Amino acid sequence: MKLTDLIKIGKETISVLYPEREAGEMVFAYLEEAIGTKKHTHIVEPEYEVIPEKAEAILKNFNRMAAGEPLQYVTGKAWFYGRQFHVTPDVLIPRPETEVLCNTVINRFHADRGCKVLDMCTGSGCIAWTLALEMPGAEVAAVDISDGALRVASTQDFAEEISRSGAQSPQFYKADVLEAPKELGQFDIIVSNPPYVMDKEKALMRTNVLDHEPHLALFVADDDPLIFYRAVAQWATKLLKKGGYGIVEINEALGEQTADVFRQAGFVNVSVIKDLTERDRFVEFTRIN
Numbered sequence: 001m002k003l004t005d006l007i008k009i010g011k012e013t014i015s016v017l018y019p020e021r022e023a024g025e026m027v028f029a030y031l032e033e034a035i036g037t038k039k040h041t042h043i044v045e046p047e048y049e050v051i052p053e054k055a056e057a058i059l060k061n062f063n064r065m066a067a068g069e070p071l072q073y074v075t076g077k078a079w080f081y082g083r084q085f086h087v088t089p090d091v092l093i094p095r096p097e098t099e100v101l102c103n104t105v106i107n108r109f110h111a112d113r114g115c116k117v118l119d120m121c122t123g124s125g126c127i128a129w130t131l132a133l134e135m136p137g138a139e140v141a142a143v144d145i146s147d148g149a150l151r152v153a154s155t156q157d158f159a160e161e162i163s164r165s166g167a168q169s170p171q172f173y174k175a176d177v178l179e180a181p182k183e184l185g186q187f188d189i190i191v192s193n194p195p196y197v198m199d200k201e202k203a204l205m206r207t208n209v210l211d212h213e214p215h216l217a218l219f220v221a222d223d224d225p226l227i228f229y230r231a232v233a234q235w236a237t238k239l240l241k242k243g244g245y246g247i248v249e250i251n252e253a254l255g256e257q258t259a260d261v262f263r264q265a266g267f268v269n270v271s272v273i274k275d276l277t278e279r280d281r282f283v284e285f286t287r288i289n
Helices: 003-014 020-035 052-066 071-075 098-109 126-134 147-154 159-165 199-204 227-239 252-264
Strands: 077-080 083-086 116-120 139-144 171-174 187-192 240-249 268-274 280-286
Touching (some): 003 052, 020 071, 071 077, 083 126, 098 126, 098 187, 098 240, 098 280, 116 126, 116 227, 126 159, 126 187, 139 147, 187 227, 227 240, 227 252, 252 268
Parallel strands (some): 116 187, 139 171
Antiparallel strands (some): 077 083, 240 280, 268 280
């Protein structure tokens, strides 16, 4: 099958669910991953042929995307902070806004080669790995309750970069953050992107997220949406060193309420930080006693 025809079919198939332009971008992104073509390949090589076996597999995956399965799950890959991470339906797909959390920590602590970091609710491990790789010498520990997520996080492959930079791989542990803090030592930094989407917000979410990404990592009950932030505060009270720093990703509708959780737990310098779209997205805090 000609690449031109494959692109046409892909756009028509996926645009059943997505806007036409977005469907086109998904087609080109998938084809680049699947067969190495670029957006202009079909233009400069109009006779480009895709072998039947490949074309058949590609058409099946177009149907998967048209049914709402995210492109990242179809390819098994997602980009975060300039690196490609392995993802499965056991983990959330890394979001660009979460890069702001990483960047905030990196800018503040990049020169501190001996700092110890704890990532709570690590999921794919994108935060833990990014901080470990961007701050060579840092010791990063990460926890999650999901066995599937821990398998994904612990098997991310950055061996070449580790060998080149001397960075240390994060250490991953199973833990329920809603229970008493695990004995993991003392940390200079605690970070977390916990579940924070309220059940009542499900109606606002797209099918590709609602039907395919893990609800365990997404949703909290409407009557207690800050449950995980109280847990982070409890862990930080026990595991964050005096003078230590914390930052969490939050629900944009609950910025000040989330900040109050940490103020009431005795932390200082508590403030709300906006994301790339100027929405309340993070709360940072410091422990002084």
